[in-house]
Amino acid sequence: xxxxxxxxAELTTFFRREFPQSRGIVEKVGGQSAxxxxxxxxxxLRPGGTISGPTLMLVADxxxxxxxxxxxxxxxxxxxxxxxxxxxxxxxxxxxxIGVCKLIKLGKLLAVGEVAIxxxxxxxxxxxxxxxxxxxxxx
Amino acid sequence: xxxxxxxxAELTTFFRREFPQSRGIVEKVGGQSAxxxxxxxxxxLRPGGTISGPTLMLVADxxxxxxxxxxxxxxxxxxxxxxxxxxxxxxxxxxxxIGVCKLIKLGKLLAVGEVAIxxxxxxxxxxxxxxxxxxxxxx
Amino acid sequence: xxxxxxxxAELTTFFRREFPQSRGIVEKVGGQSAxxxxxxxxxxLRPGGTISGPTLMLVADxxxxxxxxxxxxxxxxxxxxxxxxxxxxxxxxxxxxIGVCKLIKLGKLLAVGEVAIxxxxxxxxxxxxxxxxxxxxxx
Amino acid sequence: xxxxxxxxAELTTFFRREFPQSRGIVEKVGGQSAxxxxxxxxxxLRPGGTISGPTLMLVADxxxxxxxxxxxxxxxxxxxxxxxxxxxxxxxxxxxxIGVCKLIKLGKLLAVGEVAIxxxxxxxxxxxxxxxxxxxxxx
Numbered sequence: 001x002x003x004x005x006x007x008x009a010e011l012t013t014f015f016r017r018e019f020p021q022s023r024g025i026v027e028k029v030g031g032q033s034a035x036x037x038x039x040x041x042x043x044x045l046r047p048g049g050t051i052s053g054p055t056l057m058l059v060a061d062x063x064x065x066x067x068x069x070x071x072x073x074x075x076x077x078x079x080x081x082x083x084x085x086x087x088x089x090x091x092x093x094x095x096x097x098i099g100v101c102k103l104i105k106l107g108k109l110l111a112v113g114e115v116a117i118x119x120x121x122x123x124x125x126x127x128x129x130x131x132x133x134x135x136x137x138x139x
Numbered sequence: 140x141x142x143x144x145x146x147x148a149e150l151t152t153f154f155r156r157e158f159p160q161s162r163g164i165v166e167k168v169g170g171q172s173a174x175x176x177x178x179x180x181x182x183x184l185r186p187g188g189t190i191s192g193p194t195l196m197l198v199a200d201x202x203x204x205x206x207x208x209x210x211x212x213x214x215x216x217x218x219x220x221x222x223x224x225x226x227x228x229x230x231x232x233x234x235x236x237i238g239v240c241k242l243i244k245l246g247k248l249l250a251v252g253e254v255a256i257x258x259x260x261x262x263x264x265x266x267x268x269x270x271x272x273x274x275x276x277x278x
Numbered sequence: 279x280x281x282x283x284x285x286x287a288e289l290t291t292f293f294r295r296e297f298p299q300s301r302g303i304v305e306k307v308g309g310q311s312a313x314x315x316x317x318x319x320x321x322x323l324r325p326g327g328t329i330s331g332p333t334l335m336l337v338a339d340x341x342x343x344x345x346x347x348x349x350x351x352x353x354x355x356x357x358x359x360x361x362x363x364x365x366x367x368x369x370x371x372x373x374x375x376i377g378v379c380k381l382i383k384l385g386k387l388l389a390v391g392e393v394a395i396x397x398x399x400x401x402x403x404x405x406x407x408x409x410x411x412x413x414x415x416x417x
Numbered sequence: 418x419x420x421x422x423x424x425x426a427e428l429t430t431f432f433r434r435e436f437p438q439s440r441g442i443v444e445k446v447g448g449q450s451a452x453x454x455x456x457x458x459x460x461x462l463r464p465g466g467t468i469s470g471p472t473l474m475l476v477a478d479x480x481x482x483x484x485x486x487x488x489x490x491x492x493x494x495x496x497x498x499x500x501x502x503x504x505x506x507x508x509x510x511x512x513x514x515i516g517v518c519k520l521i522k523l524g525k526l527l528a529v530g531e532v533a534i535x536x537x538x539x540x541x542x543x544x545x546x547x548x549x550x551x552x553x554x555x556x
Contacts, residue, residue: 019191021182043160052158053219054197061192080192081388082360082410084223084501086529086547088522104533104545105505109387110359110412112503114531114545116521128521128531130503130547132360132410134388220527221499221549223362225390225408227383243394243406244366248526249498249551251364253392253406255382267382267392269364269408271499271549273527296464321438330436331497332475339470358470362501 006070008034014074015062024062029070032103036063037096037120044097051091051119051126060085060115060129063099068111068133071103077136081110085129096120109135145209147173153213154201163201168209171242175202176235176259183236190230190258190265199224199254199268202238207250207272210242216275220249224268235259248274284348286312292352293340302340307348310381314341315374315398327371329397329404331363334375338363338393338407341377346389346411349381355414359388363407373397375404387413423487425451431491432479441479446487449520453480454513454537466510468536468543470502473514477502477532477546480516485528485550488520494553498527502546513537526552 006014011026011034028035036059038044044055061080068078091097098118105112110132117127145153150165150173167174175198177183183194200219207217230236237257244251249271256266284292289304289312306313314337316322322333339358346356369375376396383390388410395405423431428443428451445452453476455461461472478497485495508514515535522529527549534544 018186021184021191045160047157048216052160053200053222054193057196057200057222058193061196077187080226082223082225083192083196084221084362084547086221086521086549087219088529104503104542112505112545125521128529128547130501130545132503223408223501225382225410227390243364243403251366251406264382267390267408269362269406271364297469323438325435326494330438331478331500332471335474335478335500336471339474355465358504360501360503361470361474362499364499365497 006074010074011066011069014069022062024059026066029066032067032071032106034063034067034070034101036066036099036101039096045093049093051093051097053087056087056091056097056117056127057083057085059097059099059117060127060131063101063115064113064131064133067101067103067113068106071106072135075136078133081132081134083129083131085127087127089124089126091126092119092122109137111135145213149213150205150208153208161201163198165205168205171206171210171245173202173206173209173240175205175238175240178235184232188232190232190236192226195226195230195236195256195266196222196224198236198238198256199266199270202240202254203252203270203272206240206242206252207245210245211274214275217272220271220273222268222270224266226266228263228265230265231258231261248276250274284352288352289344289347292347300340302337304344307344310345310349310384312341312345312348312379314344314377317374323371329369329371329375331365334365334369334395334405335361335363335407337375337377337395338405338409341379341393342391342409342411345379345381345391346384346413349384350413353414356411359410359412361407361409363405365405367402367404369404370397370400373399387415389413423491427491428483428486431486439479441476443483446483449484449488449523451480451484451487451518453483453516456513462510468508468510468514470504473504473508473534473544474500474502474546476514476516476534477544477548480518480532481530481548481550484518484520484530485523488523489552492553495550498549498551500546500548502544504544506541506543508543509536509539526554528552
C-alpha cells in the first residue's frame with residue numbers, strides 16, 4: 001500500500017482542515033499504527049485535577065482514525081461504528097494525552113483497532129479503547 | 140431514596156459548576172432515568188453536515204451521570220469505568236442532541252445504564268451507549 | 279419485508295439444523311424483535327448456584343441473530359462483528375434464561391441490537407448486551 | 418504478591434473443579450498475563466467450518482479469569498462485570514483456540530484485561546476482547 005501511505009504531517013494537516021475543532025497532532029504513523037498527541041486545555045479538565053472522559057474518548061477515536069487513514073489514504077468518509085473504552089487510572093491534569101493505536105484488522109469494509117491512552121511521560125495507561133470504523137466501499 | 144433525590148435544575152447547576160465546559164441541560168430526571176439536551180455548537184460539527192462522534196459520547200456520558208446523581212445525590216466523585224457506544228445513523232447538523240438514559244443497575248459500587256441518543260425531533264436514535272460508573276464507597 | 283419474514287418456529291428449526299449444539303427456543307419474533315429461551319443444563323452452571331457468563335453471552339448472541347433473521351430471512355452467513363455485555367445480577371441456577379432482543383438499526387451491511395437477559399420469572403435483568411452483525415451484501 | 422502467585426497447573430485444576438464444564442487448559446501465567454488453550458469439540462463448530470462466537474467468548478472470559486487469579490490467588494468469587502469482543506477473522510475449524518490475556522489494570526475492586534484470541538498456529542488474531550472483573554473486597 002506504499003502509494004496510499006500518508007505521513008504524520010499530512011494527517012495533522014488533514015485533521016485541521018476537516019475537523020477545525022480537533023487539536024490533536026499526529027506524531028507517528030506506520031505499520032498499521034498511529035500515535036496522536038492532544039495538548040490539554042482548560043476545557044478538558046475536571047474538578048480534582050484530572051482530564052474529562054470525553055477528552056480521552058476523542059483521543060481514542062482520533063488515533064484510530066489516523067491509523068486507518070495512514071493505511072487507506074485520506075478518506076474523509078470513514079465513520080466510527082463502535083467504540084468501547086475502559087477508564088483505568090486518573091490522568092494527570094497538566095500533561096498532554098497520548099493515544100497509541102494499533103490496527104488489529106484492516107478489512108475491505110471494517111477496520112478495528114485498539115488504543116492505549118497515556119498521560120505524557122507515564123507508562124501506565126489511563127484508558128484503553130477498541131473501536132471499529134466502516135470504510136466506504138468505493139476507495 | 141426520597142431524601143437524596145435531585146431535581147433536573149439542581150443537576151444542571153451542578154454540571155455547570157463542576158464541569159464549566161459542559162454545555163448540557165438536564166431536562167428531566169426521575170425513576171432511575173434522565174434526559175440530557177446538548178445545544179450543538181460549531182465545535183461539534185464535522186464536514187458533511189453532521190455531529191462529531193466525541194460529542195455524542197459526551198452526551199452519553201453526561202446523561203448517565205445525571206441519571207445516577209439523580210438517585211444517589213450530588214456526588215462529584217463517581218467516575219466512568221466503561222463506556223460502549225454504537226453509532227447508528229448520521230445526526231442532523233442543525234439539531235440539538237438529546238440523550239435519554241435509563242439505569243439498568245444501581246448497585247452499591249457500580250451503576251450501569253443505557254443511553255439512547257437522538258437528533259432533536261427525530262425518533263430514530265443516532266447512537267446507543269451503555270456505560271458503567273464506579274460509586275465511591277462512603278456515601 | 280413481508281415476503282422474507284420468518285416465524286419463531288421456523289427460526290427454532292433453522293437454529294437446530296445449523297447449530298446442532300444450540301439448545302435455544304425462539305419464542306417470539308416480530309417488529310424487529312425476538313425472544314429466545316435457553317433451557318439451562320448442568321453445563322451452564324457455576325459454583326454458588328448460578329449460571330456461567332458464557333451461557334448468557336450465548337443467549338445474547340442467539341437472540342440478536344434471531345431478531346435479524348426474522349427480518350432478513352434465513353441467511354446463515356450473517357456473522358457477529360461485536361458483542362458487548364454487562365453482567366448485572368446473579369442469575370438463578372434453576373431457571374431458564376430468557377433473552378429479549380430489539381434491533382436498533384437494520385442497515386444494508388450492519389444490524390445492531392440490544393438484548394435484555396432475564397432469569398425466567400424475574401423482571402430485573404441479569405445482563406444486558408448490545409451487538410452488531412455484518413450482513414452479507416448479496417441478499 | 419509472591420505468596421499468592423499460582424501456577425498454570427494449579428489454575429487448570431482449579432478450573433476443572435470449579436467449572437466442570439470448562440475444557441480449557443491454562444498453559445502459561447506470569448507477569449499479569451495468562452495463556453489459555455481450548456481444545457475444540459463438535460459443540461464448538463458452526464456450519465461453514467468455523468468456531469462459534471460463544472466459544473471464543475468463553476476463551477476470552479477464561480483467559481482473563483486465569484490472569485487475574487494468577488495474581489490474586491484462587492478466589493472463586495471474582496465475577497465478570499463487562500466483556501466486549503470484536504470478531505476479526507474466521508477461525509479454523511480443526512484448530513485449538515488460544516487466548517492470550519494481559520491485564521491492563523489490577524485494582525483493589527476492579528481488574529481489566531485484554532485478550533487476543535488465535536487459531537492455534539496462526540499469528541493473526543481471530544478475535545480481540547477486553548473485560549472487567551469485580552474482585553471481592555475481603556481477600
